[in-house]
Amino acid sequence: MQKTLFDKIWDAHHVADTAAGACLIAIDRVFLHERTGAAALGRMAKMGRDVLDPARVFAVMDHIVDTRPGRGDGTLMKGGEGFITETRAAAKAAGITLFDVNDRDQGIVHVISPELGVVLPGLTLVAPDSHTCTQGAFGALAWGIGSSEAEHAMATGTLRLEKPKTMRVTYGGALASGVTPKDMVLHLIARHGAGGGAGHAVEFAGEAVRALDMEGRMTLCNMATEFGAMSGFVAPDAKTFEYLAGRRFAPDAFDDSYWGSLRSEEGAKFDSEIAIDAAHIAPMVSWGTSPEEAIPVTGEVPHGTDKVHDYIGLDAGQTLAGTPVDVAFIGSCTNSRISDLRRAAAILRGRRVAPSIKVAMVVPGSMAVKRQAEEEGLDRIFTEAGFEWRMSGCSLCFYAGGEGFPEGSRTISSTNRNFEGRQGPGIRTHIASPETVAASAIAGAIADPRDYVRELEAA
Structure with a gap:
């Protein structure tokens, strides 16, 4: 049977079935931020549980830090400094990579993870943030989780998950002048509802998607959660590989045979299909x-x-x-x-x-x-x-x-x-x-x- 891109990634990470009917899925990367990171790492330390593989866990100060020039640990948010200092201490104790307040690589988690090559095609990546699906633009399965799930993923390298249904949203044709990926996804959500993708892993495909650069694909996938989807993703291609080349955490040599296979096969069946003519989309x-x-x-x-x-x-x-x-x-x-x-x-x-x-x-x-x-x-x-x-x-x-x-x-x-x-x-x-x-x-x-x-x- 022909496989979808989602099925290929899922099958490669399937560890076991649970008695309750869910699946145990291997997790390749975990990304924390200071709003929930210290709590997750602190609870693990209190229970005497170590991070299974610190090299696969990253943290960043992005949610609560001020954006004012000259910022430091102090924030306009009451009690915000505590989130920052506690996350810093917990990350150091756990031995994970931290991008601190004024680190040259600091930034919004879903921006810096691709910039640094943390996310790669075919990986599973989770973070306690619903917009983690942004990173599906690289042909990865990326989704948002809760703080307790982050603890489980860090301690065991796995998560229990019910397998979602599959959906393909195909944007045919070309975008008109002045129309952007943001308009593409808002058009989809306005047309099919904020719950239109509920219970599904959504693959974005079609001529208009392939024409987007990687940053445009990230914008498209970013709002898959606003569509109610578990995640959104795009099959990797030459643009993906070119973007990742030389990134800090990307491999020196790409696995062309595996990465090149990460696409839905001709004739693969999806549980749902949506087709959109990109030429009919206006600025939204x-x-x-x-x-x-x-x-x-x-x-x-x-x-x-x-x-x-x-x-x-x-x-x-x-x-x-x-x-x-x-x-x-x-x-x-x-x-x-x-x-x-x-x-x-x-x-x-x-x-x-x-x-x-x-x-x-x-x-x-x-x-x-x-x-x-x-x-x-x-x-x-x-x-x-x-x-x-x-x-x-x-x-x-x-x-x-x-x-x-x-x-x-x-x-x-x-x-x-x-x-x-x-x-x-x-x-x-x-x-x-x-x-x-x-x-x-x-x-x-x-x-x-x-x-x-x-x-x-x-x-």
């Missing part, structure tokens, strides 16, 4: 409090629940474009890589954010991205346009009681979630691509980026 912007509540930027707000309309402050039938915004944010594990910053900066070059914008901010996804952007002069383009240029971290995407925006602000954001309060108390978040954020910052209101993109293409 969320209008409500779930990623499934998203429409083309030029569309009209549909009818939702009274609660959603009251929170977001938009009425059914209102045109989304032209809605004033207070904050423009570019960052998060979804859209903070160098290609994201380049595209946004291209739109902002020689322009200024609207006077009505209270806060405009860029948070690079890693210190490596920050350095590269500065070498290319992107930081100057952003600051001259009126954006703040920050350090790497999650705190402005994931509000933990520290850094934030003015309460009640309407934010156009390149992040992944528009839940109530996701970016702070009363913050009303519209998720969109970096290009849409840049265009909206200039306009002072939600704006279509395609005019700016076409102007750049014509220049």
Whole structure:
């Protein structure tokens, strides 16, 4: 029987079946962050359990650290320093690799893991963070877990897991000018619902997916969790291997025979199939409090629940474009890589954010991205346009009681979630691509980026 890519990885990691009908799966990599890492390592130490293979476990300070220049262990989050210092001590005691607050390789976990070659094709990788599925872009099976599961994975090298169903989402054709991977995944979620992928491992395939660079594929896979999927992934190819070559934790020589086999075979059966014509996708912007509540930027707000309309402050039938915004944010594990910053900066070059914008901010996804952007002069383009240029971290995407925006602000954001309060108390978040954020910052209101993109293409 022809196998899917998922089946190949699953079968290669299947250790045993449990009496309850679940499976025991071998885990190749575990990545921790300071919000839960110290707790997991501390409980293991208290029970006298060692990390089975410290070389396969990594930790980073990314969720609670401030993004302000000159930051240290102290944070605006009350008690945040304790998370940092305890994680540092626990990581040292366990002998695992730590990317500390001001380490040159520090960054958002799902950005630095690919940058450093921690994730590789065919591996299983877990982290106590739902957006771990980002790393499936490399043909890996990567998913988010809980803190207690992280303990089990570190102590035994395995996890108990019920085998998910398989789904293939095929994007045929080509994207129109000004349309991005962020729009691809928002289109999918808006069309099929935030639970459309529930219980499934989702393979993204098709001509439009193969045309994406690795950073675009990461954006696509990042929001598989917003689709309800256990994970999302893309079959590795020459682009994957080229990206990984020379990375710090990548092998010196690639296993071409194995990595080259990591694809779904012709005729392999999936439990579910979705086909999307990429040419019909427009720049998308969320209008409500779930990623499934998203429409083309030029569309009209549909009818939702009274609660959603009251929170977001938009009425059914209102045109989304032209809605004033207070904050423009570019960052998060979804859209903070160098290609994201380049595209946004291209739109902002020689322009200024609207006077009505209270806060405009860029948070690079890693210190490596920050350095590269500065070498290319992107930081100057952003600051001259009126954006703040920050350090790497999650705190402005994931509000933990520290850094934030003015309460009640309407934010156009390149992040992944528009839940109530996701970016702070009363913050009303519209998720969109970096290009849409840049265009909206200039306009002072939600704006279509395609005019700016076409102007750049014509220049």
